[in-house]
Amino acid sequence: MSLAAQAAESPVEAFHRLLSMHQTLSADFVQVVVDANGRPLQQTTGKIDLKKPDLFRWETDEPFAQLLVSDGKHLWLYDKDLDQVTRQPLDRRATATPVLLLSNDVQAIEKSFDVQGRTDGSGLWFFLLKPNDKESLFTELRISFKDSHLMEMMFADTLGQQTRITFRNLEEDVLQPADLFTFTVPKGADLIEQN
Template sequence: MWVRHCLAMPVFLIVAVLLAAFSVTRAAGQEGSAEAEDNGPVAGLTHYFEAVETLAGAFRQTTRDETGEVIEEASGHFVIARPQRFVWDYRTPWEQLIVSDGEKLWVHDVALEQVVVRPLEEALGVGAAQLLSGDLSRLEENFSLTAGGEDVVILRPTDPAWDFQRVQLELEEGIPVSITVEDGLGQRVEVVLRDLTLNPDLSPGRFQFEPPAGADVMQGS
């Protein structure tokens, strides 16, 4: 069982892996699709993922229900490094730390002194795990990547049974500054990124997690 206040997971996790997944495929030496090589926001996003290996900044997360009403707001800081490593440090409205070391996902609810740990791919669900595959040909087979405006890229899975149905990325000078994820039930999560630092020097230990003394550690299911 997950801890209290899971902050819109697994939708939230799509945001984290999107900022790292394409860099994995480009790092493997694959060539981009003809569409990605066209001028426009898709090409700009491709360039970003080719150039960025680590990313750090602050975020503001807003979750809306099917009517558009805000049901949750949160904020904090994050760091990401390929492949598959990230830390999302929620500070409001409660303290929660989410850490991936590339193999396991740790969720620490500070107030409840609870930690839940799961294998990363199991926690992500089908759609997000596919993004982390590092196989560009599979990515292009299972997702459509199109321009949704001058500075907007739309990502849609071809399988309607996946964990999300539409992702919108807004770019500013080729850098993602807003990511909106829509699931199949009408829920929408928008994450606005700010104070970004590209390719900061991050120690591998930044993505290791040791449960605090006295915390109740549970295996997720």
């Protein structure tokens, strides 16, 4: 698509196009959480794997080692330090989990958010999404792309904390192992069921 055609797109059309371009995504990430005053609270690194629709794997490294897996039906959270697994039905609302937004239906996103966007004309796109649902876990979400490649996500929660996730070593539309989005409770781990 030419730069002139991209510049003529509405923000919703551009967001739809960019989110729809790739069916799978794998990347390393750096996640930084700051408080309402901008003071750093936590920095973690990890890896994300995603397959549309509704499948993702989000693994953070030590010292905050956790694994979050969506198998399309359930969301599994494994806290390695506590040796504890939490399982709950997958909440498919686009406002439920920011990562789910990347693997979700674009029409559902359009219904769930007010989407604003702008481009600098060189292939960089910046989007601001504000949830329509007052019970959303976050108050706004910012996503940036370079050409068709996801660069960064930032979301602010209701307490004023901000989480910025920067993606690196991005691979798109690559074959992923079938068992990547399945989860087996480790032997000896406690399982907590949430509804």
